[in-house]
């Protein structure tokens with residue numbers, strides 16, 4: 190992106206320095222020579238036309254730039270609607286929204302077409318007005334010169350010379366107009382790049398990769414966080430996930446569970462005075478993002494899959510992995526047998542967003558991918574919610590045995606929560622209870638009063 194901005198700015202400056210400035214000098218020299226050769230009255234008339242040309246050029250080009258900006262903005266809306274429809278095709282189908290979306294797209298496209306027409310019209314008007322000024326200049330100048338020839342004030346050869354000089358003036362003037370238009374045109378594009386570059390980046394790496402991370406222990410120290418500065422998503426959250434242990438986060442919707450994951454993964458950074466998050470003793474603000482992502486493996490409830498084969502999607506966890514490694518990961522995620530039951534096995538295409546697979550299959554492929562990555566810390570955001578209890582147990586055991594560091598997961602099922610060494614109960618961004626599963630049940634507090642889907646009669 191920065192490269193594109195640099196190229197755009199560079200070409201605008203090149204245009205300004207190497208074309209517009211020499212052309213202006215060219216015009217001024219030609220004008221002075223013209224005045225010296227002929228007389229100052231003629232020179233003044235020509236100068237007036239030149240001022241009119243430059244003024245019209247500036248005013249009309251700025252107007253055209255405004256319409257160009259409007260057209261570019263509208264040009265961005267139609268692809269957004271298209272992407273939105275493709276991402277939400279399920280919702281559109283379920284709510285019979287096809288007609289509504291078609292109208293939304295048509296309206297947006299029509300608005301774009303209107304602005305495109307306005308822009309093209311402004312271009313024609315600009316060319317017409319500038320051409321008219323040049324014609325009038327030539328006509329007025331040659332009429333005056335011709336009258337002087339008729340009156341015997343100058344020779345016919347002077348008339349020819351006059352036209353030649355005038356042409357020498359008009360040519361750079363015409364070029365100047367084109368350069369100015371090209372300059373403004375590239376500024377409009379550069380503006381969009383600057384707007385994008387001006388957006389604050391949430392995550393900035395302070396150190397180069399290669400920081401020594403002691404172990405996979407996670408520590409949250411008095412962490413408070415707000416997305417928008419208005420509502421508090423987390424308030425004074427403190428906990429520790431020791432190396433080799435598992436911690437489950439439970440709590441009602443909006444209590445802050447995912448926010449803990451996002452902060453841990455570096456998707457958002459904490460202000461200095463809002464607490465600390467440590468991994469292996471290092472403040473994650475000092476851990477470069479690429480190193481952080483090597484340490485952490487995340488699986489979400491609706492994992493994103495590429496429109497490629499199952500093998501490709503699992504292999505994404507470790508680029509250049511062998512088929513044996515991919516198979517081993519699939520086996521740990523209890524997915525190998527299912528994959529082999531497909532006619533094309535690991536070459537089975539998953540479709541756009543993995544649409545040709547069930548929710549549970551998608552989750553198991555994402556878990557296999559994460560296991561192949563072999564991260565030190567694993568974060569599961571209801572990653573097994575679409576699986577039956579026994580498959581979930583199988584996968585949890587596989588994850589626990591393969592993860593050397595710590596395991597942090599969001600649990601909505603009682604059985605998932607019960608499998609953790611320690612449970613944190615969140616309410617409105619605060620940890621309101623903590624303890625082992627048995628301790629929490631005995632306490633008769635928030636956890637024991639929470640309702641979980643009854644997935645495992647032994648535990649509920």
Ligand SMILES: Nc1ncnc2c1ncn2[C@@H]1O[C@H](COP(=O)(O)OP(=O)(O)OP(=O)(O)O)[C@@H](O)[C@H]1O
Pocket residue numbers: 416417420421422440441442443444445446447448449
């Ligand atoms: N991107 C965001 N911008 C602004 N506010 C957000 C954003 N994401 C979450 N929030 C707010 O932060 C709070 C905590 O949200 P979070 O997603 O962490 O909850 P959660 O416990 O994971 O909920 P759920 O179980 O429904 O996924 C909520 O009040 C939510 O509205």
